[in-house]
Amino acid sequence: MNTLIQTDRFVLSDAERSAIEHETHHYEDPRAASIEALKIVQKARGWVPDGAAEAIGAILGIPASDIEGVATFYSQIFRQPVGRHVIRVCDSMTCFIGGHESVLGAIERQLGIAPGQTTTDGRFTLIPVCCLGNCDKAPALMIDDDTFGDVHADGVAALLEAYP
Amino acid sequence: MSVTKQLASVGPANRIARSEETHPLTWRLRDDGEPVWLDEYRQKNGYAAARKALAEMDQADIVQRVKESGLKGRGGAGFPTGVKWGLMPTNEALNIRYLLCNADEMEPNTWKDRLLMEQLPHLLIEGMLISARALKAYRGYIFLRGEYVDAARILNRAIDEAKAAGLLGSNILGSGFDFELFVHTGAGRYICGEETALINSLEGRRANPRAKPPFPAAVGVWGKPTCVNNVETLCNVPAIIGNGVDWYKSLARPGSEDHGSKLMGFSGKVKNPGIWELPFGISAGELFEDYAGGMKDGYILKCWQPGGAGTGFLLPEHLEAQMYAGGIGKVGTRMGTGLALAVDHTINMVSLLRNMEEFFARESCGWCTPCRDGLPWSVKILRALERGQGTEQDLATLLQLVDFLGPGRTFCAHAPGAVEPLGSAIKYFRHEFEAGVSQAALPAGQPA
Numbered sequence: 249m250n251t252l253i254q255t256d257r258f259v260l261s262d263a264e265r266s267a268i269e270h271e272t273h274h275y276e277d278p279r280a281a282s283i284e285a286l287k288i289v290q291k292a293r294g295w296v297p298d299g300a301a302e303a304i305g306a307i308l309g310i311p312a313s314d315i316e317g318v319a320t321f322y323s324q325i326f327r328q329p330v331g332r333h334v335i336r337v338c339d340s341m342t343c344f345i346g347g348h349e350s351v352l353g354a355i356e357r358q359l360g361i362a363p364g365q366t367t368t369d370g371r372f373t374l375i376p377v378c379c380l381g382n383c384d385k386a387p388a389l390m391i392d393d394d395t396f397g398d399v400h401a402d403g404v405a406a407l408l409e410a411y412p
Numbered sequence: 413m414s415v416t417k418q419l420a421s422v423g424p425a426n427r428i429a430r431s432e433e434t435h436p437l438t439w440r441l442r443d444d445g446e447p448v449w450l451d452e453y454r455q456k457n458g459y460a461a462a463r464k465a466l467a468e469m470d471q472a473d474i475v476q477r478v479k480e481s482g483l484k485g486r487g488g489a490g491f492p493t494g495v496k497w498g499l500m501p502t503n504e505a506l507n508i509r510y511l512l513c514n515a516d517e518m519e520p521n522t523w524k525d526r527l528l529m530e531q532l533p534h535l536l537i538e539g540m541l542i543s544a545r546a547l548k549a550y551r552g553y554i555f556l557r558g559e560y561v562d563a564a565r566i567l568n569r570a571i572d573e574a575k576a577a578g579l580l581g582s583n584i585l586g587s588g589f590d591f592e593l594f595v596h597t598g599a600g601r602y603i604c605g606e607e608t609a610l611i612n613s614l615e616g617r618r619a620n621p622r623a624k625p626p627f628p629a630a631v632g633v634w635g636k637p638t639c640v641n642n643v644e645t646l647c648n649v650p651a652i653i654g655n656g657v658d659w660y661k662s663l664a665r666p667g668s669e670d671h672g673s674k675l676m677g678f679s680g681k682v683k684n685p686g687i688w689e690l691p692f693g694i695s696a697g698e699l700f701e702d703y704a705g706g707m708k709d710g711y712i713l714k715c716w717q718p719g720g721a722g723t724g725f726l727l728p729e730h731l732e733a734q735m736y737a738g739g740i741g742k743v744g745t746r747m748g749t750g751l752a753l754a755v756d757h758t759i760n761m762v763s764l765l766r767n768m769e770e771f772f773a774r775e776s777c778g779w780c781t782p783c784r785d786g787l788p789w790s791v792k793i794l795r796a797l798e799r800g801q802g803t804e805q806d807l808a809t810l811l812q813l814v815d816f817l818g819p820g821r822t823f824c825a826h827a828p829g830a831v832e833p834l835g836s837a838i839k840y841f842r843h844e845f846e847a848g849v850s851q852a853a854l855p856a857g858q859p860a
Binding site: 275287336342380384 | 521526759763768771
């Protein structure tokens with residue numbers, strides 16, 4: 249699939265549209281809902297397809313290029329498809345001291361991907377993340393919304409098994 | 413390996429002896445680490461300070477009391493909170509003002525705001541309510557990092573409880589004061605913690621910092637007067653109002669110029685990593701030995717950082733320093749967040765700095781040239797030194813970057829924070845950097 253140019257028309261679902269419209273009421277200017285709008289689309293679809301910028305921009309009354317500028321700035325907005333599960337490995341200096349590079353290496357070997365990549369079966373995407381605030385239990389990582397502490401390289405396989 | 417069935421923030425702060433008189437931030441924590449919801453918070457004297465502030469105090473009195481308390485920002489920069497509040501215009505014609513809580517906790521080695529938000533959500537709400545009253549803010553936002561999913565859930569539930577109890581919304585506690593509060597979650601990027609970048613992000617823009625002046629107090633979110641305070645800072649306010657300035661000033665140890673208590677921590681290869689609420693002015697050595705238990709068996713303390721990635725490295729002999737801004741300042745760096753990191757003898761400083769500068773380079777917003785270009789340059793050099801493939805010029809180049817990216821040379825404090833640890837690491841461990849110069853790169857006959 250060509251992820252840069254998509255010819256399929258993008259249409260927001262009614263649920264996405266109403267959730268985005270609801271968010272605009274929390275702010276003095278609807279533009280403020282742009283990040284939340286991207287998160288709403290991402291929650292429903294796993295990532296933010298190309299046409300979403302135009303569709304969100306139309307609701308918020310701002311150019312699609314502004315939405316795209318925001319989407320590409322923030323690290324937790326995905327502009328290309330990701331796996332069913334997203335692994336976020338904390339790479340803070342505390343986790344470095346705690347041995348996160350060996351944990352990261354174990355995940356890379358187990359899944360056959362490097363940070364920024366998705367497994368061919370679409371199961372996992374691996375990305376680094378800023379300090380997860382779990383420093384007394386370093387090294388730490390998140391899989392989807394679950395946080396894990398005191399992770400060891402030899403426990404990686406069992407950890408990933410819980411996410412089919 | 414542990415799944416965090418309990419909240420990630422549960423730890424030593426829940427276990428040490430605490431009292432209302434000495435631990436204003438954490439005395440209400442439950443031993444089991446569950447959040448303190450409204451009923452329990454009220455049983456533990458919660459919202460009494462808000463009641464007092466709204467019923468008995470003029471807004472100027474609240475600002476004055478916080479000024480007199482000497483409360484300083486707990487986000488890392490340590491700017492006096494009362495002074496910041498005093499910059500907000502009091503002109504009645506300006507009827508829209510905002511109070512923003514900076515909960516974008518992403519500083520490496522910092523997990524104190526998480527503790528407060530996950531376990532004491534009403535302490536933050538009460539702190540924001542009193543602060544909003546002082547600043548005449550009609551609306552507040554808690555700018556929370558997206559990864560703190562538990563904190564988001566807990567804060568939203570606590571806000572709902574407060575609304576239902578008439579502690580947020582219209583005519584709060586019959587005072588005629590209105591205040592509404594929203595949780596706004598972010599989508600990544602460390603730079604969002606810079607207060608003007610945070611404002612841009614809240615407005616739905618890229619999180620590039622803004623030029624100052626004008627300061628947010630004059631032109632903030634949507635052009636309106638805005639005050640941005642850290643979670644822990646706001647959590648200090650209820651006890652200052654409730655117990656008074658004299659009590660607050662009695663908390664710190666002798667010799668400390670800062671007042672009150674502080675969430676302090678130690679992590680790394682220490683026996684008992686954690687966070688504790690401690691008085692300003694305790695020695696770093698006491699924090700390290702008595703609370704963190706010293707180094708794990710088999711590990712030797714090589715150096716330590718007092719409060720986050722943006723603070724400089726210090727040597728074991730500097731553990732004598734008192735934990736307050738001036739005390740850490742005397743030994744050459746800043747206290748930062750007060751959550752210290754122990755670096756043990758197995759860690760090579762070039763590798764550690766490579767890891768840190770990779771982080772700072774990745775998180776640069778790219779707005780100004782020294783930061784956007786200088787940080788990746790430092791990463792490139794550090795990676796070469798780590799592989800033993802550095803050139804003779806590399807150390808001089810790194811030192812030049814430390815200078816060119818230092819305070820006053822860049823648009824915001826991101827790059828100065830990035831080079832402070834680098835400069836101090838080179839100062840104390842120069843030989844480790846020199847050892848990364850390739851033998852082949854040296855002139856014949858010169859020892860490495």
